[in-house]
Amino acid sequence: MENTKPRSTVYYTDFRVPVGTGLQQKLDKLMEAAGIGQIDMDGKFVAIKIHFGEPGNLAFLRPNYAKTVADVVKRHGGIPFLTDCNTLYPGRRKNAIDHLGAAQENGFGPLTTGCQVIIGDGLRGTDDIEVPVPNGEYCKTAKIGRAIMDADIVISLNHFKGHESTGFGGALKNLGMGCGSRAGKMEQHSAGKPVVQPGLCRGCRQCIKECGSDAIRYDTGKAVIDQDLCKGCGRCIGRCNFDAIYAPQDNANAILDCKMAEYAYAVCAGRPNFHVSLVMDVSPMCDCHAENDAPIVPDIGMYASFDPVALDRACCDAVLAAEPIANSVLGEHRADRKYTCCGDNFLDVTRGTTWHETLDHAEKIGMGTQEYTLKFVR
Incomplete structure (x- = not known):
């Protein structure tokens, strides 16, 4: 029987470029093909949510990609700014002063990206706003960085990677955990x-x-x-x-996944949103670490969609189908007969994660669908 469930469109391109062009041009073309121009940006503030990377980590997205997104926004009349919220744990991004310093150290600034950097939840991570979560089951409201909620439009520019708690970090994590203030992050983590x-x-x-x-x-x-x-x-x-x-608590990671999906929905609900994921340097753990291990699979490509659920599902499917790199934690686990593997490239990196819960719950509450059509952009 034919599946009649509505499908979202996810646009994809690889990292191959002919002589005379570059990946920034290819990303620009991908975003336009995916329909970013349909958003009315004229004179509007556009929050580009990105992870600036913990200093010492080299897997985060290069500032060049952020500049491409900012340039596309400006071409369509928008006023872009790069943003992220402070972290709950120690490091170089737990307050706005250190966070801005870390961003600058990793190359993010007006000269390199063509737009300003604003820390979404203020100096101490306390400048947030409580917003409703549509169809929320675990969180009826979400504590989101005020600057992010003050924007008219939100764009997620995300480095797709593994994660030690949620299995993978994609658009939903970039939005849900990343846009939560320090209090919001604490609420998401409080189950375990x-x-x-x-x-x-x-x-x-x-x-x-x-x-x-x-x-x-x-x-x-x-x-x-x-x-x-x-x-x-x-x-x-x-x-x-x-x-x-x-x-x-056996379901601690599952509850974290669900809360994160609800926070992501709170960020996007009621305003235009667009999402870009780069599946490259797929490190086994988050860019929040001050180091990064070798990628677990080869670089795959760039993806864009209006539906962050479909986008994350497409990226997950691509990583799951990829051949593990031998000189990586995934390759070592697959080669170690004492390590019980299940053939899932996320679970075979970190046992106990429940990565599918994020997607299932985001779909359940109505944020998007895991059914997608993949369109290749040359």
Whole structure:
């Protein structure tokens, strides 16, 4: 029986370019083919949501791609600015001063991108606005950075990659977690507070370096997490190399995925939005880390759509179908007979993630569809 479910269109191009052209031109062409010109941008503020990358990480998107998006916006009469919100965990992006410094260090500024950089939730990450979540099941409202909500239009420019908690980071994560203020990020993470298995803890003290809430102490050489102080951000889980830290609530990652989808919907609902994903340098973990491991699959291409759910699904399908790179954590896990693999390129990087929950829930609440038609742009 033929599937009559409505399908969204996702536009795609690869990274091949003939002599005399470049990837920026190809990205420009992709966005125009996907219909960005249909948005009335004349004289309107356009928030370009991007991840500036934690200094030390080299997998984040180059500023050149941000300039291309900003140039397209200006060509259509819009007033673009690059934006992201402060982080919940320690690092160089937890307040606006450090965040702007990190962005500049990684090459993001008016001269390189053709537009200004504004941190969405202000100096301390407290400048947010509470907005309704359409059809929200876990969050009836979302705490979103005020500057992002003040924009007339939002464009997601996203580096598609793996993630230690959500399985993958795509448009929905870029919007949902990325646009949440510090309080919003805490709300999304609050379902899962990790605990330590003392028998597996080596006392290496790496987890305490990741904790931004002073929740970890060491008793008799073993880590202990204070549940009252813990924000549930999960960075300690990703940092532990010995699987000693875990979230005892089995559905913690699934709830995080669902909340993230709801936050993304809150960001986009009621105003024009457009989404671009670059599936390149597909690192196994988030660009929030101050380092990046080798890509798990080869570079695939650039994608664009008005539907972020369909876009993420198309990018997921492309990564799932790609051949693992041998010299990567995915390649090593596949080659290690002691590591139980399931053939899923996300789950075989980080066990326990539930990446499909983000897509399923975003589709359920009406943000978009996972059914898509892929159109290639030459």
